[in-house]
Amino acid sequence: MAGKRKLEKFAMVSTFPNTFQNFRWENPVLINHEEKEVVLSGKWRSEFFQNENPIVIELACGYGEYTIGLAERYPEKNFIGVDIKGNRVYQGAKYALENEMSNVAFVRTDIRQIEYFFAAGEIDEIWITFPDPFRKKRQAKNRLTDSQFLDRYRKILRQDGVIHLKSDSDIIYEYTKEVLEELKLPVYVDCDNIDEAEGLDPVLKEIQTRYEKIHRQLRQTIKYIQFGLN
Numbered sequence: 001m002a003g004k005r006k007l008e009k010f011a012m013v014s015t016f017p018n019t020f021q022n023f024r025w026e027n028p029v030l031i032n033h034e035e036k037e038v039v040l041s042g043k044w045r046s047e048f049f050q051n052e053n054p055i056v057i058e059l060a061c062g063y064g065e066y067t068i069g070l071a072e073r074y075p076e077k078n079f080i081g082v083d084i085k086g087n088r089v090y091q092g093a094k095y096a097l098e099n100e101m102s103n104v105a106f107v108r109t110d111i112r113q114i115e116y117f118f119a120a121g122e123i124d125e126i127w128i129t130f131p132d133p134f135r136k137k138r139q140a141k142n143r144l145t146d147s148q149f150l151d152r153y154r155k156i157l158r159q160d161g162v163i164h165l166k167s168d169s170d171i172i173y174e175y176t177k178e179v180l181e182e183l184k185l186p187v188y189v190d191c192d193n194i195d196e197a198e199g200l201d202p203v204l205k206e207i208q209t210r211y212e213k214i215h216r217q218l219r220q221t222i223k224y225i226q227f228g229l230n
C-alpha cells in the first residue's frame with residue numbers, strides 16, 4: 001500500500017508545473033510537466049521566475065520545509081528545492097502550487113548533476129538540510145559536503161555566496177569542518193548546538209524539517225555551519 005502511494009506521488013509530481021526532473025545520468029536534461037526537455041540553466045530568473053530576484057537552493061530538501069518556509073518569509077527571493085526522491089519533493093511542490101507560491105520550484109535529480117541545471121554564479125545561497133551521514137569511511141565521498149560536492153557547488157554559486165549546513169549528525173558536522181579546514185575555506189558561523197547559541201538567524205529554530213523533528217525526539221543536538229567556497 002505504501003509502495004502504491006509512493007508510485008502515485010511519483011506520477012503526480014511529474015504533472016506539476018513547478019517541478020522539473022532529470023532521469024538521465026548521461027546527457028542530463030530537465031523534463032517539465034508536459035514531458036518536454038527544457039533548458040533553464042542561466043534562465044531561471046528570466047524564464048521561470050520572471051523576476052531578477054536572488055535564487056536560493058535547498059539541497060537534500062526532502063519534503064522541502066526550508067524551501068517553503070523561507071519562500072513564505074522572503075517573497076522577494078526565489079527558492080528551489082532539490083532532491084532525488086520524487087515522492088518527497090511531491091509534498092513541497094504540491095503545497096507551493098496549492099498556495100500559489102510563484103517564488104518556488106523543485107528539481108528532482110541527483111545532486112551530482114547539479115551543475116548541469118544552473119549557470120555559473122546563478123545561485124546566491126545554498127541550504128543543505130540534514131544530509132545523510134553516510135557513516136562508513138568508504139562512503140564519505142557521498143556526503144554532500146565532501147570536497148567533490150563543494151567543487152560542483154562552486155560552479156553555480158555566486159563568488160561571495162554562502163552555504164548553510166544544518167544537521168544533527170556529528171559525522172557530518174566534524175567531516176565538514178575537516179574539509180573546510182583542509183581547503184582553507186571561510187567559516188562564518190560554527191555552532192554545535194543551535195538551541196544554546198545566541199544571535200543566530202531565527203529561521204534556524206523556526207523552521208524544522210521532518211528529519212530534524214525525528215532527531216530532536218531522540219534528543220540529538222542540532223548543529224549549524226555557515227561557510228563560503230572561496
Ligand SMILES: C[S@@+](CC[C@H](N)C(=O)[O-])C[C@H]1O[C@@H](n2cnc3c(N)ncnc32)[C@H](O)[C@@H]1O
Nearest residue numbers: 060061062083084085110111129130209210211
Ligand atoms: C535524511 S534526508 C533529509 C531530508 C530533509 N532535508 C529533512 O531534513 O527532512 C536526506 C535527503 O537527501 C537526499 N539525497 C541524498 N543524497 C542525494 C543525492 N546525491 N542527490 C539528491 N538527493 C540526495 C535523499 O533523497 C533524502 O531525501
